[in-house]
Amino acid sequence: MRKFGIENLNIWFGKVQALKGVSLAIEANEILSIIGPSNSGKTTFLRMLHRLNELEQNFRMSGSVLMDALDVRSVDLELLRKKIGIIFALPLPLPLSIFDNVSFGPRMHGIRARKRLTDIAEQSLKQAYIWDEVKDRLHESAFKLSGGQQQRLCIARTLATGPEVILFDEPCSGLDPVSTARVEETMLELKKDYTIVLVTNNVKQAARVGDRTAFFLSGELVELDTTDKIFTAPSNKRTDDYIRGKFG
């Protein structure tokens, strides 16, 4: 089933064109990895799905982004962001307790009952594989957690809003290998219920978790194929060069 359809997407920030005529489809319940060097437009692409680019003052776009066959720009912004969760490169808890971080989203969407919030929090923390580490300290500040724990907390708080899609924006760039492995396991587990888009600078990570992999370069989509194909026999020479580490 098709989750997203992107047609001829162009994005400018002022005079700089960040994305050039990108068209691709994202299937439900797949992990789509997006790789490419810095400034290739992969993060811009991800933030487009979530409409975070609109926070920039000189943002312009053309083309269309459809989610479940609806233009994301016509959907109510808060509803869109409830359906699509995003995990940023740096784990960024809000300056609240662990529990309040996880229940923030549901609260903002109008859930008030304490019992329900507690249930959602517990379930989300379990899904993000962090429950055992935090269950006895839910009311401590989220800043007391380690970097890897904070990132999993951010995943939990995203799950708590009940999304259909989760976007990961270089989620492991600030984490050590052990924490990275745990986040990757979490992603593979989440795939059953969610559609995942993963932007990563780490080519090996894309190879480990992605069902399909897209390669972006200078704002263009160079190649999109199954991860196996991209990493063994890419059809474009630039993809091959990037994966082999010849540039980027």
Add this chain to the structure above:
Amino acid sequence: MRKFKEFIIEKLILICGSASIFFVALIFVFLLKEGLSLFKTVRLGAFLFGKSWYPISEPAELGILPLILGSLLVTAGAAVISVPIGVGCAVYIAEIAPGKVKEVLKGGIELLAAIPSVVLGFIGMVTLVPWVKNIFHLPTGLTALSGSIMLAFMAMPTIVSIAEDALYSVPRSYKEGAFALGATHWQTIWRVLLPAASSGILAAVMLGIGRVIGETMAVMMITGNSAVIPHTILAPVRTLTATVAAEMGEAVVGSEHYFALFAVGIVLFVISFAINVTADLFLHRERR
């Protein structure tokens, strides 16, 4: 030769640096010396809590309670008016206003800070005072309320600019994080940005209040200058500052009255010092 030049310059800068501290210390010592002389003849309790201020009657009554209450009433009134408006304005400037409007507003606020207090005082006198008189059917419009309203204008620039700084320095990630979880703009402001900036905003409020309590000219012109204990905000009052300003010229040097005015100065100093220290504590309070 170059070494010598360095030496001279270093010492000169040292003198400049120490000068400000030296002058503060000098002022403080002088204030204490003159003010404390009062307590050779008047008890501290009678001075602070005495209910009447008749410095030139025989014998003089030097109780500053009416003056303290006058100052507090005007300040509290000004805070009630200026804090919500000031913080609201800061939120608007920091979060909502588009680029152009923001520049205009910030410029306007700075301009407000540049108006001399005597000008605010006489504008209040000719416009606000008659207005207060007519609306509340009072015998005079020179009341604590009029003073509060004018002083609110003076506190506003301080509150707005410092609160706006505090909001601006909240990490952008908090905002994106809240948006990413589907919070609306207002939910983000109310639940995330304001709490994160709370210590800076409290500091802004304290500094605004500090500005108000030390203000003299405008309050002297429009609060009615009557040194009696006020029972409502619609009564004329006299503040600590206005008392010193109005009477210092007439007090005989070395008289009880003269020393009492210095003692009022000490009280004012203690109040502003306490407010500034509180503001400082808020500003430097470490995040949990």
